[in-house]
Amino acid sequence: MTPLEILSATVSGQPSPRVPVFCNLLDQGAKVLKMPPKAYFANGEYVADAQLKMLKHYGHDNVWSAHYVGKEAQLLGCKDILFADNGVPNVADFVIKSWDEIATFEIPEDITQHPHWQVMDDCLKILRDEVGSTNPICAYVTASTTLPVILMGMDKWMELVLIGPVDLRDELVRKCSLFVQKQLTAYRAAGANVIIYASPFGSTYFMPKKRIVDWSMPWMQEDLKAGTDNIVYYGGMAPINTVMQLVIDTLKVNIFYPAPEDDISESKRLINGTGLTSGVLDDIKMIHWTEQQTRDEVKRIMRLGKAGGHFLFGTGFMPLKLPEANILAMLEAAFKYGRYS
Amino acid sequence: MFETYINDYNEAVFEIDKELALEVIESALEEGVTPEQVVFNIIIPSIEVMMAEIVINADTNLAQHFMTAQIAAEVTEQMLAKFESPPDIIGRVIIGTSYGDLHSLGKRIVMGCLKSMMVDVVDLGVNIKAEAFVDAAVAQDAQIIAISSMMVHTATGEEGSLKVRSLLKERHLEDKIKLVVGGAPYRFDHELYNKVGADSWAADGVTAAKIIHQLIMDGKS
Ligand code: B12
Numbered sequence: 253m254t255p256l257e258i259l260s261a262t263v264s265g266q267p268s269p270r271v272p273v274f275c276n277l278l279d280q281g282a283k284v285l286k287m288p289p290k291a292y293f294a295n296g297e298y299v300a301d302a303q304l305k306m307l308k309h310y311g312h313d314n315v316w317s318a319h320y321v322g323k324e325a326q327l328l329g330c331k332d333i334l335f336a337d338n339g340v341p342n343v344a345d346f347v348i349k350s351w352d353e354i355a356t357f358e359i360p361e362d363i364t365q366h367p368h369w370q371v372m373d374d375c376l377k378i379l380r381d382e383v384g385s386t387n388p389i390c391a392y393v394t395a396s397t398t399l400p401v402i403l404m405g406m407d408k409w410m411e412l413v414l415i416g417p418v419d420l421r422d423e424l425v426r427k428c429s430l431f432v433q434k435q436l437t438a439y440r441a442a443g444a445n446v447i448i449y450a451s452p453f454g455s456t457y458f459m460p461k462k463r464i465v466d467w468s469m470p471w472m473q474e475d476l477k478a479g480t481d482n483i484v485y486y487g488g489m490a491p492i493n494t495v496m497q498l499v500i501d502t503l504k505v506n507i508f509y510p511a512p513e514d515d516i517s518e519s520k521r522l523i524n525g526t527g528l529t530s531g532v533l534d535d536i537k538m539i540h541w542t543e544q545q546t547r548d549e550v551k552r553i554m555r556l557g558k559a560g561g562h563f564l565f566g567t568g569f570m571p572l573k574l575p576e577a578n579i580l581a582m583l584e585a586a587f588k589y590g591r592y593s
Numbered sequence: 594m595f596e597t598y599i600n601d602y603n604e605a606v607f608e609i610d611k612e613l614a615l616e617v618i619e620s621a622l623e624e625g626v627t628p629e630q631v632v633f634n635i636i637i638p639s640i641e642v643m644m645a646e647i648v649i650n651a652d653t654n655l656a657q658h659f660m661t662a663q664i665a666a667e668v669t670e671q672m673l674a675k676f677e678s679p680p681d682i683i684g685r686v687i688i689g690t691s692y693g694d695l696h697s698l699g700k701r702i703v704m705g706c707l708k709s710m711m712v713d714v715v716d717l718g719v720n721i722k723a724e725a726f727v728d729a730a731v732a733q734d735a736q737i738i739a740i741s742s743m744m745v746h747t748a749t750g751e752e753g754s755l756k757v758r759s760l761l762k763e764r765h766l767e768d769k770i771k772l773v774v775g776g777a778p779y780r781f782d783h784e785l786y787n788k789v790g791a792d793s794w795a796a797d798g799v800t801a802a803k804i805i806h807q808l809i810m811d812g813k814s
Contacts, residue, residue: 334693334695336693336746336747338746338750339693339744339745339746339747339750340744340745340746342693342694342695342744343695344695405695405697405698406696406697406698407697407698407701410655410656410659410698411663413656414609414611414656414659414660414663415611415660415663456652456654457654457655458654458655458656459654459655459656460608460609460654460656460657463609463656489777489781512781534781534782536745536778536781536782536785537781537782539745539749539782540782540784540785540788571745571746572745572746573745573746573749
């Protein structure tokens, strides 16, 4: 079976030879091509090339589009991203500098005409042609209730959400939701078949459950109203076990990518033999592990999650500082302990 | 007498109801509580109750930490203006985010809690070089350098906490100035603070204030 077939068999509960193995290598691509990250991410062909090289080298299941979260901000007018040679890109220019600017903030009519989308499109075109029929192609969309963070900063957004005028808050989320919907359509059309829907404000690490029910959920329903196909609910590495049932019932999403601190047995209990949940390795801790510790952790994750299927093994957004030996040990162990025999 | 205020106030903060929290303070003032008492007998103890609560019940959320810091800092500022005489400041902290890091919320929450506990906080802002932290600490006679980092490379990078540590060592300041770190990567790897040369760390803003307060006190004795 191809990795794509293994993934769909896992979701639908059909027999499959092993647990799907996701390894999220994004910034590593620039290193592979020995390029500065800024130049690397500016060209979809480079990203696709590096993704395919890494797929070959490591043998994991998934590839990534030309994604970094700043890209979403750029599609909405952000002028400056702080690229780092040793780490992840960061939004350095906030599109909305004060609450007053929310009124005039607009979502482009057709995001696919934007030069920054072109890069994405170029990348996805190559990935689709090369591995579209065999491997999951991942895209990343930030939920409307979280997106304002990269438009105005976490500080200002938290303030607006918790103590600001409700009308203004919802005016911004409404615009963001429109953008989310446009992105989902565009990604699906471009051939992404796994969409990571990142919703930290839909995690009880951020918000009390009641707020999630009353406020985050309705907006997420709006985001996903065109359908929940291929949507993976992700808390941005904030825990989500506490909202899983709510998401299943309200959003009708049943594919989850929890945080390392979410209890795997509990996630499995919650999905209750449908859809999929993931055992996510803490790749920040892995930086300082030995190869043996890495293998032991993979073994532990598989032991907890593998039985009964509907389970995927995954990582966070692999920090660049990770030793190559640990990445290899992790993947070797994932294929070894993830086998169904 | 203060217990009821503390309970009502904390309940409001926990429910993220700023108006209600401010009403509690308002009615305390109306009932004759002095601005000094508001700070020392309501706000500070309520933060302490919150600290204890976090230890027992790990399920607090960021919204609650934000509100704790935000309201406490706001009320304290208003009250300070009405104090009969300026209060004794316990110590001074230099705070900022590490070089290359633009995430400012963690810092803001930590600052809010510290200010209400009568710790003077000097905010250097975001994207701060190691030298600037140390220079400011020396110039302002601070006991603590506090660095917030939301990304692995800014937490563990050569220009961050590691460099602050080596500068402190180089300038023989290690006895005088303690280094405290926090932010997402430290919450994933609880040993990380050690690896970046920090003296301590905290998983949330309220606990951060507690730890920093303790370090200042330790330094005095
Ligand atoms: C919300 C979130 C997002 C949101 C918003 C990001 C933003 N700009 O603020 C979205 C979805 C947009 C996002 C995007 C990205 N994110 Co993000 N995100 C998170 C998440 C869930 C929370 C981070 C956050 O803002 N917390 C708010 C702070 C205030 O909360 P806190 O850490 O709990 O703060 C408390 C304590 O840490 C402590 N504290 C804080 N500072 C200090 C200082 C001192 C001195 C002390 C004592 C204590 C202390 O007190 C605070 C208050 O209680 C974390 C994972 C996690 N579970 O934490 C990942 C995380 C920070 N993100 C990560 C990454 C990689 C990214 C992206 C780069 C992904 C990508 N490749 O595009 C982008 C970058 C976006 C950008 N900035 O340009 C990584 C960073 C690690 C790394 N690899 O370097 C994390 C850790 C997730 C992971 N494990 O992979 N993210």
